[in-house]
Amino acid sequence: MEATVRIILHGARGRMGRAILNVVGQHPGVTIGAEVDQGDDLAAALEHGDVLVDFSVPAATERMLTLCAARGVPVVLGTTGHEEEGRRKIRETAAVIPIVWASNFSTGVNLLFWLTERAAEILGSGYDVEIVEMHHRHKQDAPSGTARTLAEILAAVRRAQWDRDIRYGRQGLVGPRRPEEIGVHAVRGGDVVGDHTVIFAAPGERVELVHRASSRETFAHGALRAARWIKGRPAGLYDMRDVLGLRVRS
Ligand SMILES: NC(=O)C1=CN([C@@H]2O[C@H](COP(=O)(O)OP(=O)(O)OC[C@H]3O[C@@H](n4cnc5c(N)ncnc54)[C@H](OP(=O)(O)O)[C@@H]3O)[C@@H](O)[C@H]2O)C=CC1
Numbered sequence: 388m389e390a391t392v393r394i395i396l397h398g399a400r401g402r403m404g405r406a407i408l409n410v411v412g413q414h415p416g417v418t419i420g421a422e423v424d425q426g427d428d429l430a431a432a433l434e435h436g437d438v439l440v441d442f443s444v445p446a447a448t449e450r451m452l453t454l455c456a457a458r459g460v461p462v463v464l465g466t467t468g469h470e471e472e473g474r475r476k477i478r479e480t481a482a483v484i485p486i487v488w489a490s491n492f493s494t495g496v497n498l499l500f501w502l503t504e505r506a507a508e509i510l511g512s513g514y515d516v517e518i519v520e521m522h523h524r525h526k527q528d529a530p531s532g533t534a535r536t537l538a539e540i541l542a543a544v545r546r547a548q549w550d551r552d553i554r555y556g557r558q559g560l561v562g563p564r565r566p567e568e569i570g571v572h573a574v575r576g577g578d579v580v581g582d583h584t585v586i587f588a589a590p591g592e593r594v595e596l597v598h599r600a601s602s603r604e605t606f607a608h609g610a611l612r613a614a615r616w617i618k619g620r621p622a623g624l625y626d627m628r629d630v631l632g633l634r635v636r637s
């Protein structure tokens with residue numbers, strides 16, 4: 388008999404919260420213990436579940452993590468758009484409780500992360516790399532968390548310097564492209580769930596790795612899979628590549 392996992396859903400009335408509520412019935416042993424949004428009593432809600440799943444806003448992260456750490460509640464963290472201070476809080480809290488922090492919970496995007504790392508290693512510095520993402524008109528943060536993760540992967544393989552080499556969009560007399568640049572471009576419009584393209588361009592050829600999400604339920608399934616995975620883990624910072632077994636350890 389499999390253990391049950393009761394979810395505290397933070398951001399329950401949002402687009403992702405609703406997607407999770409739509410699919411949770413397809414995950415045997417996973418139930419919703421509490422639904423929390425802005426203005427609800429998160430501290431009280433934490434008494435009704437084993438794992439908190441968060442798809443809300445970056446401004447809510449600090450308090451949410453403080454409460455979860457105090458009560459030993461593991462966190463599956465999907466919210467994107469944190470500044471450095473918020474990112475630091477997530478890393479520090481992972482010393483106390485287990486956190487799966489993933490900019491994208493879809494299996495396909497996590498394969499894209501893996502393929503991007505391999506392609507960057509194989510193609511090398513002779514190829515110019517650019518990332519293009521497109522999302523719906525309501526998205527608050529840019530570039531997407533997924534685009535940031537892709538840029539981090541490329542920067543690590545190419546030993547790029549983040550502040551100098553990450554190039555967000557281009558405008559004006561920018562001059563020729565420096566080979567070290569990693570271009571990151573955000574497009575917004577309509578109801579696009581989430582598209583990401585990584586371009587490797589050299590004289591004479593171009594490789595493009597593309598992922599297109601057509602339903603938020605793909606992220607919801609991944610987040611529920613992560614919730615089941617994290618229950619009972621030791622404190623630490625994990626991501627979806629750990630959950631899926633795609634982590635390459637050197
Ligand atoms: N990692 C991944 O795979 C994915 C990540 N995301 C990320 O998830 C986040 C949410 O996306 P989405 O669902 O589209 O956004 P929505 O704006 O649809 O939902 C956000 C939800 O958070 C609630 N909220 C706002 N402030 C607080 C607060 N202080 N405490 C608790 N809840 C709060 C909102 O309530 P109210 O409306 O009342 O303000 C709303 O219900 C974004 O950062 C997005 O980038 C999205 C998809 C996949």
Ligand SMILES: O=C(O)C1=N[C@H](C(=O)O)C[C@H](O)C1
Pocket residue numbers: 467490491522526527530531532533534580581582
């Ligand atoms: O806000 C969204 O919608 C999405 N956000 C995540 C991101 O910022 O990467 C993941 C997905 O692309 C949808």
